[in-house]
Amino acid sequence: PSEHIKKGRHIHILGYSQKTHGGFVALVKKAKDLGLTVSCDVGWDPTEKWDISIFDMLSFVDVFTPNQVEALSYTRAQNPEEALEVLSKYVSMPAIKMGRLGSMGKRNGVAAYMPSFKVNSVDTTGAGDSFNAGFIYSFLRELPIDQALSVANACGALSTTAYGGNTAFPTLKQLKTFFYELGEKYQDISLE
Numbered sequence: 001p002s003e004h005i006k007k008g009r010h011i012h013i014l015g016y017s018q019k020t021h022g023g024f025v026a027l028v029k030k031a032k033d034l035g036l037t038v039s040c041d042v043g044w045d046p047t048e049k050w051d052i053s054i055f056d057m058l059s060f061v062d063v064f065t066p067n068q069v070e071a072l073s074y075t076r077a078q079n080p081e082e083a084l085e086v087l088s089k090y091v092s093m094p095a096i097k098m099g100r101l102g103s104m105g106k107r108n109g110v111a112a113y114m115p116s117f118k119v120n121s122v123d124t125t126g127a128g129d130s131f132n133a134g135f136i137y138s139f140l141r142e143l144p145i146d147q148a149l150s151v152a153n154a155c156g157a158l159s160t161t162a163y164g165g166n167t168a169f170p171t172l173k174q175l176k177t178f179f180y181e182l183g184e185k186y187q188d189i190s191l192e
Contacts, residue, residue, distance in 0.1 A: 005031055010140060012132070016042040018051045028060040039063035039136050041128070042070055050074050058090040063139050065132050067097045080104055084111060095135055095149065097128055103153055105135075107145040114149035117182075121160035130159035130169050147189045154178055 005011050011031045016024050024040075031038050040061045042054065050073040058064055064087060068080055071094075077083035080096050081104070087094035088106045095105035102115040134155030138148030154175055162168035170178065172191050179186035 005036060006034055008036055010037045010039065010136065012039045012041075012136060014041045014043060016040060016054065016057070017045060018047065018049070018053070021051075021053055021057065025057045025060070028057055032060050037062045037139070039065065039132070039139070041065045041132050042074075044070070045073070048073070052076075055090055058087070061090070062092050063136060064091040064094045065097060065128075065135055067099070067128060068101075071096045081111075093139055093145070093148075095131075095152065097131055097156070099124075099127075103131070103149050105145050105149050107148065110145050112146040112149055114146060114153055116153055117157040117178075119157045119161050121157070123163045124160050125164070126167075126169075127156040127160050131156035133169065141190065143190065150179075150186060150189060151175065151191070 013024060013027065028038050028040075038061050040058070040063070052074065054074055066074065071077070071080060071083040071087065075083040075086040077086055080098065084094060084096055084104055084106055093105065093107045095103055097103050100116050102113060104111065104113040106112070131152045135148055135152035138151045143151065155170060158170045158174070158178065159168050175191055179189055
């Protein structure tokens, strides 16, 4: 795997669990040593222990995108705002996915909340992965946190408009059209 990551500038990892902790920490450290940025989405902890040793790994991660339950469980926070503050002590750009309620995140000391977009949803499979893709794209483009959350929310929402997970993941052209149709509030988002 290290030969492959040497060719990139960013690596996204998922599937973290207590069983994979050591391997993930080693991989993230290797990526950082090679000058890559790193994003992570943990997924559900089937043990529901939510082991705090995850923070050992997160201290090497640039972008972390848990859902609300995962964020609250790992941080032991009482609400998403508190969880975001805890995560931002470890990760330079955390985001918390809250489904129909939208998302919140923080970058460069600026926190933001963005509501979800209303679409004709038929299948939510893959919406979180699509959110991640939009958020990582925004991170790499250095978009401000409010724009990054808007792009991520749009990617997540649009991916639910067809069956089969990421089959409806939008192209840049489709994202531009989507934001154009939403009106002036979304016109400054720089997608290219």
